[in-house]
Amino acid sequence: MDIAKLHSIDPWTWTVPRAIGDARHEARLYGSRDLLAAMDDKVLEQITNVARLPGLVGAALAMPDAHWGYGFPIGGVAAFDPEQGGIISAGGVGFDISCGIRCLRTNLTADDIATRAGKLADALLRDIPAGVGVEGELRLNADELDAVLAGGARWAVAQGYGEPEDLEYIEEHGCVAGAVPANVSALAKKRQRGEMGTLGSGNHYLEVQRIEKIHDARIAAAYGLVEGHVVVSIHCGSRGLGHQIGTEFLVSLAKAASRLGITLPDRELACAPIRSPEGQQYLGAMNAAINCALANRQILAHIARDTIGRQFPRARLETLFDVSHNTCKAERHKVDGREKLLYVHRKGATRAFAPGHPGLPERYRDVGQPVIIGGSMGTGSYILAGTAESENRAWSSASHGAGRAMSRNQALRRWRGRAVVDELDAKGILIRSHSMRGVAEEAPGAYKDIEEVAEATERAGLAKRVAALRPLVCVKG
Amino acid sequence: MPAGLPRYDYFDHDADTGVIGRGATLQDAFVHAAEATFALMCDPISVAQDERIDIEFKEDDVELALVTWLNLLLAHANERGLALGCFELAREANVWRGAAWGEPWRTDMERGTQVKGATLTALHVTPQGEGWEARCVVDL
Numbered sequence: 001m002d003i004a005k006l007h008s009i010d011p012w013t014w015t016v017p018r019a020i021g022d023a024r025h026e027a028r029l030y031g032s033r034d035l036l037a038a039m040d041d042k043v044l045e046q047i048t049n050v051a052r053l054p055g056l057v058g059a060a061l062a063m064p065d066a067h068w069g070y071g072f073p074i075g076g077v078a079a080f081d082p083e084q085g086g087i088i089s090a091g092g093v094g095f096d097i098s099c100g101i102r103c104l105r106t107n108l109t110a111d112d113i114a115t116r117a118g119k120l121a122d123a124l125l126r127d128i129p130a131g132v133g134v135e136g137e138l139r140l141n142a143d144e145l146d147a148v149l150a151g152g153a154r155w156a157v158a159q160g161y162g163e164p165e166d167l168e169y170i171e172e173h174g175c176v177a178g179a180v181p182a183n184v185s186a187l188a189k190k191r192q193r194g195e196m197g198t199l200g201s202g203n204h205y206l207e208v209q210r211i212e213k214i215h216d217a218r219i220a221a222a223y224g225l226v227e228g229h230v231v232v233s234i235h236c237g238s239r240g241l242g243h244q245i246g247t248e249f250l251v252s253l254a255k256a257a258s259r260l261g262i263t264l265p266d267r268e269l270a271c272a273p274i275r276s277p278e279g280q281q282y283l284g285a286m287n288a289a290i291n292c293a294l295a296n297r298q299i300l301a302h303i304a305r306d307t308i309g310r311q312f313p314r315a316r317l318e319t320l321f322d323v324s325h326n327t328c329k330a331e332r333h334k335v336d337g338r339e340k341l342l343y344v345h346r347k348g349a350t351r352a353f354a355p356g357h358p359g360l361p362e363r364y365r366d367v368g369q370p371v372i373i374g375g376s377m378g379t380g381s382y383i384l385a386g387t388a389e390s391e392n393r394a395w396s397s398a399s400h401g402a403g404r405a406m407s408r409n410q411a412l413r414r415w416r417g418r419a420v421v422d423e424l425d426a427k428g429i430l431i432r433s434h435s436m437r438g439v440a441e442e443a444p445g446a447y448k449d450i451e452e453v454a455e456a457t458e459r460a461g462l463a464k465r466v467a468a469l470r471p472l473v474c475v476k477g
Numbered sequence: 478m479p480a481g482l483p484r485y486d487y488f489d490h491d492a493d494t495g496v497i498g499r500g501a502t503l504q505d506a507f508v509h510a511a512e513a514t515f516a517l518m519c520d521p522i523s524v525a526q527d528e529r530i531d532i533e534f535k536e537d538d539v540e541l542a543l544v545t546w547l548n549l550l551l552a553h554a555n556e557r558g559l560a561l562g563c564f565e566l567a568r569e570a571n572v573w574r575g576a577a578w579g580e581p582w583r584t585d586m587e588r589g590t591q592v593k594g595a596t597l598t599a600l601h602v603t604p605q606g607e608g609w610e611a612r613c614v615v616d617l
Contacts, residue, residue: 040491068491070598070614095593095616132518132591133560133582190556201591202617240555243593243616247548251541254597268597407489408590408617435588441617477591 001039008033012460013393015059016048027051030394030460031064035452038405042068043075049265050078054273055086057335057342061394063349064456065373065403065448069094071268074348077397079333081342082274087262088283089271090253092345093328095246096200097286098293099237100324100350101372102170102301103383104317105223108230110210112312113472117430120311121473124206125432127307128300130477132201134434135194138299145189148196149181149241152291153322156298161197162319166301168361170294170322171351178330179291180284184241185248188285191240192292197299201438201477203401204236205374206304209381209469219385219466222367223320231469232308232317233381234300235374236477237326238293245289249282274343283328290327297322320383321370325350325400333395344395352386352398352463371463373454375402377431377474378424378444382454382465389461398463399454402447411446412437420444433476442476485513488599490614495599496547497612503539503602504566506609507546511564511577514547514615515554518589519582524562526578530554537571539602543611547595550577558582590617 006014006029014036016027027047029036043066050060050072057079066075071091080086113120129136140148148155153174157164167174199206214220214227225231238245253270256278257263262271272278305317328345335342344351353360353369360369368386375381379402390396406414417436420443424431433439458465484505488495494517498510512521530553536542546566554561554577561579568574582588598614 042491070493070596070616074492091597095596132588133558133586135558187552187556191552193556194558201588202593240552243555244552246616247552247594250594250597251544251548254541266597267600270597404491407491408494409487409489435590437587437589441590 001036001041001044003033003037005044012456016044024051025056026059028059029062029066030462031456032452035064035456039066040068043073046073047076049269050076052265053087053269053271054262055080055084057081063397063399064460065399065401065453067403069347071266072345072347075399075403076347077345077349077394079342079344079395080274081340086274086343087271088274088279088328088343089269089345090246090249090282091268091270092347093286094326094347095243096237096326097242097246097289098324099326100293100297100322101374102234102297102322103320103372104232104301105225105320106230106232107316108312109228110230110472113208113230116311117473120208120308121430121432123307123311124473124475127303128199128206128475129197130199130475131434134198136197138196140193140196142189145192146181148295149184149288149291150179151175152294153298156295161299161302166298166319169319171324174294176287176290178283179287181288183281183284184245184288188241188244191244195239196296197303198239199236199300199477200239201435203442204477205377206475207233207471208473209233209471211467212380212470213468215465215467219367222364223370223383223466225383225467231320232304233372233374234297234304236296236300238289239296241292242289245285249285253278253282286328290324293324294322321372323350323372346397348400349397350400352390352396354386354388354391354396371398373399373401373450375450376444376447377442377471377476378429379450380471381469382450383467383469384454384457384463385466387461387464390463393461399457402450402453404446405448406446408441411441411443415440415443429471430473431476438476484509487513488612493614493617495612495614497610499605499608499610501608503609504568506611507543507566508564510543510611511547511550514592515561517592519560519586521562523586524560525580526563527580528559528578530577532575534573535571536573540600542573543602543613544595544597544600546573546575551592551594554579560586592617
């Protein structure tokens with residue numbers, strides 16, 4: 001990205017200058033000079049386009065891990081006011097609706113894992129349905145699937161997948177309101193029949209990670225994180241159902257926009273006013289997909305517990321938090337001193353509620369929401385905490401991942417999957433995958449430096465670093 | 478088909494990937510874009526043509542037709558648990574009728590990365606020389 005096109009507010013906050021008479025809102029980017037310079041110019045084009053959408057409140061925002069997406073940049077955040085004609089955009093949520101990370105803390109240490117890491121990796125690959133074309137053991141009929149879409153993780157717990165305590169530590173306590181299963185097409189439901197409890201492929205993973213470094217002892221204690229102990233992170237989303245909803249509404253909302261008098265700077269920003277029938281139709285379907293994703297991660301967490309429990313009978317796995325990063329959520333935020341209902345799109349961005357937020361579980365009320373930044377399989381991940389500052393700067397939002405530094409095609413030209421597996425094995429990181437092509441595409445070198453992203457997230461006031469995680473075992477989809 | 482260029486190809490995108498199909502006719506270009514899309518998930522040569530999927534839709538806008546064609550193939554392949562390797566497509570005015578052949582995923586198939594959907598990003602369907610080129614970004 002040509003950094004000369006930006007105005008620096010401070011070393012971690014940048015804005016795109018507007019010409020006189022330009023009616024668009026502010027476009028703001030967070031990150032270091034180096035991170036922004038490394039971003040594709042398309043990020044700037046896309047976030048500037050978002051700033052032109054109707055009913056936007058404040059600035060269109062790009063997180064430090066932003067990269068070229070479709071419509072919105074990945075790492076894009078934008079809030080819309082339904083009373084001001086604000087829109088909801090299928091492109092602002094993405095295909096993998098409610099893709100996110102479930103993180104489980106354990107009482108195991110990295111030394112415990114080392115005693116049987118290979119066996120654990122093999123068992124996880126065997127038990128976790130992962131990769132393209134792989135279905136789960138669960139088969140749901142139409143009524144059961146509607147119950148998933150209405151009940152989310154609560155449905156899964158009621159079926160015996162996991163424990164009721166898990167629900168306390170999932171966004172919206174495991175079930176988002178406003179889901180309308182009837183708004184989800186028959187084809188979308190058919191695609192999901194065999195996909196509950198599956199990981200998917202691409203950048204989805206299940207990782208066993210060592211807590212490498214504690215950055216904030218007070219918050220880490222509240223989260224139950226101990227250096228040298230192990231956490232398990234599961235990254236996946238709403239699978240075929242979410243993909244189908246995204247697919248259908250992307251085209252139908254693109255067509256509806258012109259009919260509804262919305263001029264789109266990019267067709268991919270397909271949207272409709274929140275209060276229009278089209279907007280409500282999408283909102284109900286999208287919320288159903290969020291519940292599908294929450295149920296999916298709940299089932300996968302249950303399988304992981306079972307598998308790890310068989311390898312380590314004394315293991316106890318508790319949900320640290322489950323947070324989505326492809327959503328549009330109805331939230332109350334302060335605008336000019338007044339609390340308002342806004343629809344906050346986070347496309348590749350994590351919600352990051354501040355200490356004291358009523359939506360947080362009691363245990364985290366004083367320290368803020370756990371924010372999980374998933375990194376590459378070689379370099380690690382981060383747990384951060386929401387801050388009060390983030391509410392003002394980004395509607396309580398933060399980064400979601402390391403962000404790609406190069407395309408998948410470039411990665412395939414540079415690396416071979418088998419060599420990546422061997423190289424990481426030599427570093428004590430065991431990779432298991434059904435797809436060597438997928439491993440090459442996801443090579444650690446294809447991602448940005450997670451340290452830089454985490455630091456920039458903190459310095460920009462979006463979230464505070466709590467703990468750094470290093471992968472020990474990674475099952476790639 | 479534009480001379481000297483492969484019938485299907487890819488272009489770079491930060492997070493996902495772009496697919497390109499080229500052909501003597503618009504329909505051929507769409508068929509080859511489908512080959513590019515499904516080749517991301519498995520080697521099309523290794524896929525037996527045991528089962529058939531039929532696709533029919535109406536669309537006036539040729540660019541949206543490309544996205545709809547690819548997304549219907551992805552949806553029905555996913556719904557039926559099939560890997561696809563062979564495609565055909567015909568068009569009468571705004572009615573598009575296509576078919577695809579494949580087989581259920583086998584455990585010994587070399588797997589690539591699942592394509593979640595075809596997007597409107599970098600979406601172009603254009604005449605190229607004596608033929609057509611169809612391209613868009615697909616979400617992985």
